[in-house]
Amino acid sequence: MTCAEALDLLGPLVDGELDLRTTAALERHLVGCDACAAERDALLALREVVRERLPLHAQPPGLERRLERTLRRADPRARTAAARRLWPAAAGALAAAALFVWLRPAAPAPEEAAFDAHLRSLQADHLTDVRSTDRHTVKPWFEGRLDFAVPVADLSAQGVVLEGGRLDHLGGRPVAALVYRDGRHALNLLLWPEEGEQPLRLSRGRGLLAARWTSGGYACWLVADVAEPEFLRVAALLRQPPR
Amino acid sequence: MDRTSAEGFGRAVAPHLGAAWNLARWLVRHDGDAEDVVQEALLRAFRSWPGYAGGNLRAWLLAVVRNACFTFLSRQRGAPATQPLEEEARPLPPSSALAAPCGPEAALLRAQTGARIAAAVEALPPEFREAFLLREVEGLSYKEIAEAAAVPIGTVMSRLSRARALLRRALGGAPAAAEVGS
Numbered sequence: 001m002t003c004a005e006a007l008d009l010l011g012p013l014v015d016g017e018l019d020l021r022t023t024a025a026l027e028r029h030l031v032g033c034d035a036c037a038a039e040r041d042a043l044l045a046l047r048e049v050v051r052e053r054l055p056l057h058a059q060p061p062g063l064e065r066r067l068e069r070t071l072r073r074a075d076p077r078a079r080t081a082a083a084r085r086l087w088p089a090a091a092g093a094l095a096a097a098a099l100f101v102w103l104r105p106a107a108p109a110p111e112e113a114a115f116d117a118h119l120r121s122l123q124a125d126h127l128t129d130v131r132s133t134d135r136h137t138v139k140p141w142f143e144g145r146l147d148f149a150v151p152v153a154d155l156s157a158q159g160v161v162l163e164g165g166r167l168d169h170l171g172g173r174p175v176a177a178l179v180y181r182d183g184r185h186a187l188n189l190l191l192w193p194e195e196g197e198q199p200l201r202l203s204r205g206r207g208l209l210a211a212r213w214t215s216g217g218y219a220c221w222l223v224a225d226v227a228e229p230e231f232l233r234v235a236a237l238l239r240q241p242p243r
Numbered sequence: 244m245d246r247t248s249a250e251g252f253g254r255a256v257a258p259h260l261g262a263a264w265n266l267a268r269w270l271v272r273h274d275g276d277a278e279d280v281v282q283e284a285l286l287r288a289f290r291s292w293p294g295y296a297g298g299n300l301r302a303w304l305l306a307v308v309r310n311a312c313f314t315f316l317s318r319q320r321g322a323p324a325t326q327p328l329e330e331e332a333r334p335l336p337p338s339s340a341l342a343a344p345c346g347p348e349a350a351l352l353r354a355q356t357g358a359r360i361a362a363a364v365e366a367l368p369p370e371f372r373e374a375f376l377l378r379e380v381e382g383l384s385y386k387e388i389a390e391a392a393a394v395p396i397g398t399v400m401s402r403l404s405r406a407r408a409l410l411r412r413a414l415g416g417a418p419a420a421a422e423v424g425s
Contacts, residue, residue, distance in 0.1 A: 054360050
């Protein structure tokens with residue numbers, strides 16, 4: 001196999017779209033050709049960083065409800081029933097109840113709780129229980145107050161200053177809230193232990209941005225009123241703190 | 244499967260709404276527009292639901308969403324939806340034009356932040372962005388992407404290849420593959 005042929009097949013190779021025979025021939029070429037192997041490694045690295053770090057857009061609050069209304073208007077059966085005026089109120093209520101079952105999430109959207117926590121912390125002037133820019137002060141403060149160790153990242157070199165920490169609640173669970181300041185803006189990082197890896201998902205609402213991810217044994221919500229590029233920069237730093 | 248009521252339809256598509264939103268939002272790049280497009284797409288999907296032939300429901304729904312997105316984008320550009328796409332007007336340089344990369348590209352890519360990756364994906368032409376997202380985020384096969392976009396599999400391959408070349412260039416590591424030979 002020539003390098004030109006191999007390079008054409010690298011995309012399909014990393015996408016798992018090659019048959020076994022072609023895969024085997026390509027692999028043989030890659031063993032002996034550093035240039036093509038480096039090309040494959042670059043494609044794999046691109047895939048890896050995109051899957052790990054490309055933020056996904058979470059649907060906005062209330063989208064299901066609005067879709068539900070649109071579809072209900074389009075449902076020929078619902079229309080017919082309404083036209084016949086067969087107990088219009090009851091029929092409407094039944095249709096609404098049935099539709100709500102399928103589109104309504106079981107609990108309020110989780111980002112709502114994160115938005116609440118953020119707004120509460122600002123309104124009640126209760127941003128921090130322990131006020132310190134030193135993570136060696138903030139981290140031990142949580143000991144004995146929470147049944148898990150709280151990782152505290154130092155991002156001062158990146159312009160994001162630790163302001164302190166407090167206890168908070170999210171969905172009935174005690175969580176650690178770390179407060180960072182980026183320029184004029186306070187950022188709330190809410191975290192608790194959770195296994196597994198979840199990519200970063202971005203939500204918007206009430207003029208705020210929220211990002212959710214799970215990584216390194218912790219589930220995290222970051223909430224702030226910061227422009228999106230800056231918000232994503234801070235989220236990425238918190239997700240993988242520089243060493 | 245209930246093929247007549249909004250309820251049956253809703254039950255079937257509910258697990259895929261998040262993916263539908265994410266694709267629409269990435270393609271039209273605006274919350275309000277994405278909302279309109281998703282509404283329109285779900286309505287279209289509901290109307291063609293009785294004729295849905297089975298198979299990968301997620302791929303089917305995403306195909307309807309991408310169609311609604313491109314209808315929206317072509318209206319926005321003031322151009323007909325059937326306008327030939329850029330990459331068909333300009334032939335793709337052979338991949339062999341990709342020079343041997345310098346060693347540390349993989350490492351450079353791994354050092355990229357989510358924000359920079361997002362900006363690079365946003366900057367892709369929509370047809371490339373679509374192929375790339377359907378492949379990398381939704382895990383669709385070449386065949387499913389080709390059916391969704393109503394293009395030959397070869398076009399999907401060249402779009403993916405060019406999307407990746409553009410991303411690698413934007414993210415600092417790569418040879419300027421998309422421009423070599425043009």
